[in-house]
Amino acid sequence: MQSQKAQKIDLNLDYPCPCHRRGRLTPIALTEAFGCNRCQRFFVVQDNGYVIEELPTNYSYKRTWRWTGHQWSIVSPSLGKGYLPLTMVALGVVIVLLVATQSPLNSSPAFWRSHFWH
Ligand SMILES: [Zn+2]
Structure with missing residues (x-):
C-alpha cells in the first residue's frame, strides 16, 4: 500500500468510484x-489534491482514499489524528467495566457479568 506513489x-x-x-x-x-453516479456519494478532494474524502453520512466513518494512478487505495486512519482520544475513551470504558464486574463492593457481580457479557 505505502509503496504505491499517490x-x-x-x-x-473521471475516476472509478472507490465503493x-x-x-x-x-x-x-x-x-x-x-x-458517484451509482451510489450517490460525494467525495471532496483534500490534502492539496492527493486524497478524496467521503462526505460522511450519519452512520458511517469518514473514509479517505489516495489515487495510485490505477485504483484507489484506502488511507488508514492515523492514530494521531483524532482517533487516539476515541481509543482512549473506549479503553477507559473497558477498564471501568472490568473493575465494575470484579469489584468486591458490587453486591451482585453475576448480574453485571450477565448484563455485559451476554
Ligand atoms: Zn459509488
Missing part, C-alpha cells in the same frame, strides 16, 4: 468534489 487528482477527469467498481466519479462543476 498521484494528484485531476478535477477535470462501486462500476460507479464513476464525475467532477462537480465549480467545486473540489466528485459525485
Whole structure:
C-alpha cells in the first residue's frame, strides 16, 4: 500500500468510484468534489489534491482514499489524528467495566457479568 506513489487528482477527469467498481466519479462543476453516479456519494478532494474524502453520512466513518494512478487505495486512519482520544475513551470504558464486574463492593457481580457479557 505505502509503496504505491499517490498521484494528484485531476478535477477535470473521471475516476472509478472507490465503493462501486462500476460507479464513476464525475467532477462537480465549480467545486473540489466528485459525485458517484451509482451510489450517490460525494467525495471532496483534500490534502492539496492527493486524497478524496467521503462526505460522511450519519452512520458511517469518514473514509479517505489516495489515487495510485490505477485504483484507489484506502488511507488508514492515523492514530494521531483524532482517533487516539476515541481509543482512549473506549479503553477507559473497558477498564471501568472490568473493575465494575470484579469489584468486591458490587453486591451482585453475576448480574453485571450477565448484563455485559451476554
Ligand atoms: Zn459509488
